[in-house]
Amino acid sequence: MKKSIFSLGLAIAILGSACQQFEKGEGGLQYKIVKDNGQPKAQAGDLLSIHLTVTTDRDSLLQSTYKIGLPQIINIAPDSTPGVYPGDYNSMFRMLGDGDSAVFKLDLDTMAAKTMQPKPDFADKYVIFNVKVNKHFQKGELTDSALYAEVNTYFDSEIEKLKTSEEGKIASYIKKNNLEPLKTASGLQYIIVEEGTGEKPVAGDTVQVNYTGALIANGEVFDTSVKAVAEEHKIFNAMRPYEPAKFAIGVRQVIPGWDEGLLLLPKGSKAKLIIPSELGYGERGDGRGVIPPFAPLVFDIELIDILKPAVPDSSAQDNTEE
The missing domain is CATH 3.10.50.40 (Chitinase A; domain 3)
Structure with a gap:
């Protein structure tokens, strides 16, 4: 390993x-x-x-x-x-x-x-x-409130440093990896590594996706649906299944960067999504200490399948007496 x-x-x-x-x-x-x-x-x-x-x-x-x-x-x-x-x-x-x-x-x-x-x-x-x-x-001789006010001011400045450095982190990542991403109006950037031949999903469809997510700042992988990747990066959790994620797209079940990015991809596509914090976990991070505030993320994803919502059977009607 x-x-x-x-x-x-x-x-x-x-x-x-x-x-x-x-x-x-x-x-x-x-x-x-x-x-x-x-x-x-x-x-x-x-x-x-x-x-x-x-x-x-x-x-x-x-x-x-x-x-x-x-x-x-x-x-x-x-x-x-x-x-x-x-x-x-x-x-x-x-x-x-x-x-x-x-x-x-x-x-x-x-x-x-x-x-x-x-x-x-x-x-x-x-x-x-x-x-x-x-x-x-x-x-x-400071009161507790005065002392903690100093700390809060200091910590706010540390958060501001993360915010102002985000754009530079993304630019550095793209340059370091010699990438030429496409960019949407929202700030999402993406590279289609392998374009699928199927249809694109639309809002309300359910998608099945394999993914690996990492912090752009240091490249640390924090989550994946692939067991081998989890083991390689020492984040394997025996209590969770490693299988494609399944969720409805375009209805806010996932972060905005995923909602937008997956709607751009035909079924079978593999892509890299470069997601600014505004389309990720924002100014608060994930709340678990894994993804910090103002953290840009990169996801390698594969759109495996698209499942359409069930269509009501129009022939199934209530029998009523005349």
Whole structure:
């Protein structure tokens, strides 16, 4: 099974970090400060905006803010908070301030003992955090409302960055892949890879479609109807069937980019749809953290079949007595 470029690069980065000398902290925590920007470190009540990747000591990726394109906000809890202990997740971030970056190895045996919870089975000994601090919000004398107002303003600006960068992401993707798409008035772009010989669907028809969807920003495949593709990209879910999707077209059962794009294709066609966020999941994303706000998407689709709505039998009439 091939690894994605992202996963391979991450694995190399983690391996390089792991080979460096780690300091030992309380509770089995190990850490390596990659960059100390000389700024005040986080205290209880402060908030940090961070980018991070989280992996296991088996080199499995558990989380990455870089995938979604938005930072994560961390609340630094007081020592009196239930479940907080020396060497825990909270302890890591108290070592960091504005512009700092570090690698942490969180001891799972200590975590299980301190929290009275079973040790997770996805790692042998450690979970590894690669952390970069974007901004440190210091509580100080600020009220909670004033502090969170700062955070909201900051996060709004991060969302705006995603919005303004969308057009550039699409242009870069098209150039990188040497594509010459057709473009509709709505902003949908598409390439017919293999044109079918059947009729085109019309609104109200039911279509059967094989598809693979990916984020244009990093090429990550987030969904597919094809089992082999799901396994290749490590998103296989044994609880779901892998078969062509079946839905009514042109009646808002799917995202607008699909509704518009599939109506352009004859039965049997294979095509690539380049869908701006306005025709996808918009300014909110999918709400599950898989598709971020203002994320342009690309779908490779195959229109397998078109099913017409059932026509009422005109010969079947109620028998009435004269």
